[in-house]
Amino acid sequence: MERLLQFTPEHNMFREVFGKFLDKEVVPYYEQWEQDAIVPREIWEKFGDYGFLCMDVDEEYGGAGVDYLYSIIEIEEIGARGLQGVYIRCHNNIVAPYLTTYANEEQKQRWLPGCCSGEKILAIAMTEPGAGSDLAAMRTKAIRQGNHYVINGSKTFISNGINADIIVLAVKTDPDAKPPHKGISLIVVERGTPGFERGKQIRKIGMHAQDTAELFFEDCKVPVENLLGEEGRGFKYLMAKLQQERLSSSLDALVKAKRSVELTKQYVKEREAFGKTLSQFQNTQHVLAKCATEVQLAEAFLDQLTLQHLAHKDVTMETSMAKYWVCEMASRVADSCLQLFGGYGYCKEYAIARQFVDSRLNRLFAGTSEIMLNIISKQMGL
Helix, strand or coil, X not given: CCCCCCCCXXXXXXXXXXXXXXXXXXXXXXXXXXXXXXXXXXXXXXXXXXXXXXXXXXXXXXXXXXXXXXXXXXXXXXXXXXXXXXCHHHHXXXXXXXXXXXXXXXXXXXXXXXXXXXXXXXXXXXXXXXXXXXXXXXXXEEEEECCEEEEEEEEEEEECCCCCCEEEEEEECCCCCCXXXXXXXXXXXXXXXXXXXXXXXXXXXXXXXXXXXXXXXXXXXXXXXXXXXXXXCHHHHHHHHHHHHHHHXXXXXXXXXXXXXXXXXXXXXXXXXXXXXXXXXXXHHHHHHHHHHXXXXXXXXXXHHHHHHHCCCCCHHHHHHXXXXXXXXXXXXXXXXXHHCHHHHHCCCCHHHHXXXXXXXXXXXXXXXXXXXXXXXXXXXX
């Protein structure tokens, strides 16, 4: 079926160039990065050299000033090769928009060029050990003292946490605010700031190459010039940007589901049992037909949703629906596909095993499936 998204010849040319870059600079080394549980900083600079980072940032700050479809192409090409641990999606689509939208001119000049070149890696820190999706319950505080904020607290499950140089940190600047979310602000903490330390890398069951860490702040002094936007408006900023984050997560999940189906189609056409290939069994055909149908439905919905997002429509409920359903679907499809591999599907040497564990994460980050259902219910007036 023809896609609703209309990719221009320039988009298609970019897809080809980006794919060749991945095949040359990432694919041959990715298995080692998975074993090392981190992507080397050098590859970030190579992405930057080719102009593949923060592509929607204006040219005056080092970006290309292009549309969001280029970011979608990057998500699709990375996912098609099973390279999700190369988490430029967080850098490009999740964190950079906070800087382009809420940073003042001096801050943009100071931070964005390094983000575009790959010299500076971005992360956002919201989640705390005692406050996951309940952002209003965060306890990390930033108390102003003269020309500095003094920050105390900790964050966990921070993507790009080891490599990050610039961290958009959600804090309570007014711990006594009522309601609590009105006391939240966003402050940028930079690598090397006294009082800022990283814990050891968190070992996950999947997406091993993508570094995840705890962050600790003990009397961490940050200049007031690093306040992002206005004090006390951090919660509003977070809510505004979660729409694109959840859309991005849904697109990532869709690509994982597509790859699960493609890997399995190839396998069942080659694997024989009882004198014929697995693809000749009706059960195999029905399982993959169901998976392919769900993938097609998800793509049509996400293409339409992307068009609405590009038109700056408020699709909070719809992106929450996508985040819930597409991510659940991708995990379900990966499980069904793995089953067709039999015992081989449980072996790391088969790519479907990685698809299975990597797809499971999508149901958790950017808001769990349960939180998405809460948001949808609220938007329905329930």
